[in-house]
Every structure is written in structure tokens, then in C-alpha cells.
Amino acid sequence: MTDATINFDDEREAGFGDYFSLLKPRVMSLVVFTALAGLFVAPGEIHPFVAFFSILCIAIGGGASGALNMWYDADIDRVMKRTAKRPIPAGKVEAGEALAIGLTLSGFSVVMLGLASNWVAAGLLAFTIFFYAVVYTMWLKRSTPQNIVIGGAAGAFPPMIGWAAVTGDITLASTLMFMLTFMWTPPHFWALALFMNSDYDKAKVPMLTVTHGKRVTRAHILVYTFALVLTAFALFLTPLAGWSYLVVAVVMNGAFLKGAWDIYRRDEVQAEADKYKVERYVFKLSLAYLFLHFTALMVDKVLRDFGIGGPF
Numbered sequence: 051m052t053d054a055t056i057n058f059d060d061e062r063e064a065g066f067g068d069y070f071s072l073l074k075p076r077v078m079s080l081v082v083f084t085a086l087a088g089l090f091v092a093p094g095e096i097h098p099f100v101a102f103f104s105i106l107c108i109a110i111g112g113g114a115s116g117a118l119n120m121w122y123d124a125d126i127d128r129v130m131k132r133t134a135k136r137p138i139p140a141g142k143v144e145a146g147e148a149l150a151i152g153l154t155l156s157g158f159s160v161v162m163l164g165l166a167s168n169w170v171a172a173g174l175l176a177f178t179i180f181f182y183a184v185v186y187t188m189w190l191k192r193s194t195p196q197n198i199v200i201g202g203a204a205g206a207f208p209p210m211i212g213w214a215a216v217t218g219d220i221t222l223a224s225t226l227m228f229m230l231t232f233m234w235t236p237p238h239f240w241a242l243a244l245f246m247n248s249d250y251d252k253a254k255v256p257m258l259t260v261t262h263g264k265r266v267t268r269a270h271i272l273v274y275t276f277a278l279v280l281t282a283f284a285l286f287l288t289p290l291a292g293w294s295y296l297v298v299a300v301v302m303n304g305a306f307l308k309g310a311w312d313i314y315r316r317d318e319v320q321a322e323a324d325k326y327k328v329e330r331y332v333f334k335l336s337l338a339y340l341f342l343h344f345t346a347l348m349v350d351k352v353l354r355d356f357g358i359g360g361p362f
């Protein structure tokens with residue numbers, strides 16, 4: 051845990067940007083997008099205002115969980131180059147403030163989502179915040195190299211929350227959307243960890259690259275990519291997915307498999323020589339991968355309304 055008063059500097063006043071960055075807006079933008087997709091493709095009616103408000107609540111809840119993560123992780127964020135400029139280690143925001151903001155926004159987002167849509171969606175949001183802030187951040191992140199595999203479930207719930215905001219239930223289709231992000235998270239993160247390893251090493255965070263080395267991590271990326279590809283095509287077998295999903299799935303899974311295979315075949319000498327070009331590419335590709343799969347599900351929903359359904 052953190053003691054932010056050590057670095058706190060009264061002369062540097064926190065601005066809106068500092069408080070906003072506590073919410074991890076860049077990462078959360080894709081999280082919120084997957085929630086929007088879950089809401090959009092769910093069967094049933096939802097008033098546009100309720101839909102907008104539900105997504106806003108999910109965004110606020112996601113941001114709140116980011117603030118709780120930054121509160122708890124301030125000590126390791128201070129050590130890592132990538133995170134040292136975050137508002138708490140930079141001395142812009144006090145840890146106590148981040149905790150208060152995280153707790154307040156968490157409570158607010160859950161209650162408002164419950165009132166605006168339903169309590170299944172609100173319960174899922176509360177569970178997701180708990181999972182990221184407590185299960186992943188406080189427990190798994192510092193104790194096991196499986197941290198991001200199990201803890202990654204938190205980032206996979208948002209499409210399910212969006213779906214439940216419309217339907218009030220959890221179904222096989224919404225579970226498969228969950229599974230897609232769940233299987234995607236390990237290759238997404240480990241590709242990055244391969245070129246950010248020294249940061250985690252320095253902070254003594256037991257990421258797979260630190261505990262088992264890069265060779266093992268490269269193999270894990272490949273294995274999880276196989277599981278991801280199977281999950282992506284399993285989603286195609288549901289009525290949610292249609293022809294645009296198939297096109298995206300074929301192209302993006304092909305590209306991702308090739309990327310994972312290239313990562314697997316390389317060694318550190320090759321990677322150092324080109325400054326982890328392939329690993330950086332696969333990390334970026336992972337962002338496009340998830341974005342395009344969820345976009346395709348939304349496009350297919352519109353196409354279905356025009357009578358162009360998929361095969362299943």
C-alpha cells in the first residue's frame with residue numbers, strides 16, 4: 051500500500067487533468083466500448099436516454115476502479131518508469147483523495163446504474179469494480195504470475211454489464227463476449243510485458259516475464275492465442291455474429307496468430323536487435339483486434355435489421 055504524503059508537494063496544484071487521469075481514461079475507453087457493444091447487441095428495447103446513462107455509469111465505475119487501483123498501487127507505480135508520472139507518485143494528488151474519489155464514484159455508479167436500468171447490471175458492475183480493485187490489485191497482482199489471467203476477468207465483464215442493462219440477465223451469448231476479452235487479455239498484456247519487463251522486475255511485481263522468463267512467456271502468448279482464436283470463432287456460432295464478424299474474425303485472428311507465432315519463434319537477441327518491434331506490433335494489434343470484433347458485432351446487429359443475417 052502507499053504513503054503518498056512522502057512525495058506530496060503543495061506547490062504543484064492538481065488540475066482537472068490529474069484527477070481525470072486517475073480514472074485511467076485511455077484503457078477504460080476500450081473497456082467502455084465493449085460495454086457499449088454488449089448493450090447495443092442485446093435483444094430487447096432500451097430507451098436511448100437509459101442506454102446513454104447506463105454507459106456513463108459503467109464508464110464512471112470503470113474509472114473509479116482505476117482510481118482505487120492507483121491508490122493501492124502508488125508504491126509500485128512510483129518505482130516503474132511507465133507509471134512514475136501518475137498523479138499520486140508525481141505528488142499531484144494525495145492517496146487519500148484517490149481512495150475517496152474511487153469509493154465515492156464506485157458507490158455512485160453502481161446505485162445510479164441500478165436505478166436507471168436494473169440491479170443485475172448494477173450487481174455485475176459492483177462485482178467488476180471489486181474484482182479489479184480487490185481481487186486483482188490487492189491480492190493477485192503481487193502474489194502470482196497468474197495475476198492477469200485470473201484478474202483479467204474484471205476487464206471482461208463490461209460487455210456482460212452492457213447486455214444486462216438491457217435484458218436483466220446473463221446468457222450464453224453474453225458469456226461468450228466475456229470469454230473473448232478474457233482470452234484476449236493474456237496475449238494483450240504479455241506482449242507488452244516482454245518489452246516492459248525491467249519495470250516489473252524493478253517493482254518486484256511477479257509478472258510471468260519476471261517469474262518464468264521471456265521464453266516461457268512467449269510460449270504462453272501462443273497457447274492463449276490459440277484459445278482466443280477458438281473463442282472468437284465460437285462467438286461466430288451464435289446468432290449475435292454475422293458476415294461482418296466473420297470477415298473481421300478471419301482477418302484479425304489470422305494476423306494475431308501470425309503475430310503470436312512470430313513472438314514465439316524469436317529470442318531475446320533478435321528482439322533486442324530490433325527493439326521488440328514484433329512484440330510492440332502485437333500489442334497494438336491486440337487493441338485493434340478487440341475493437342474490431344466488438345465493432346463487427348454491432349455492424350451485424352444493424353445488418354440483421356436490414357434482413358442480412360448471419361448463417362446461425
Ligand code: HEM
Nearest residue numbers: 076077080081084198201202205206231235239242337340
Ligand atoms: C489484467 C488485465 C490487463 C492488464 C494487466 C493490462 C495492462 C495494460 C498496460 C500495462 C498497458 C500499458 C499502458 C497503460 O498503462 O496505459 C495497457 C494498455 C492498454 N490496455 Fe490493457 N491491460 C489489461 C486489460 C485490458 C482490458 C480488459 C482492456 C480493454 C477492454 C485494455 C485496454 C487497453 C488499452 C486501450 C490500452 C492502450 C492505452 C493507451 O493507449 O495508452 N486492457 N494495458
Ligand SMILES: CC(C)=CCC/C(C)=C/CC/C(C)=C/COP(=O)(O)OP(=O)(O)O
Nearest residue numbers: 077081108111112115119178179182204205
Ligand atoms: C466497468 C469496470 C469496473 C471496468 C474495469 C475494467 C478493468 C478491470 C480494466 C483493467 C484493465 C487495466 C487498466 C489493467 C491494468 O493493469 P494494472 O492495473 O496492473 O496496470 P498498471 O501497471 O498500468 O497500473
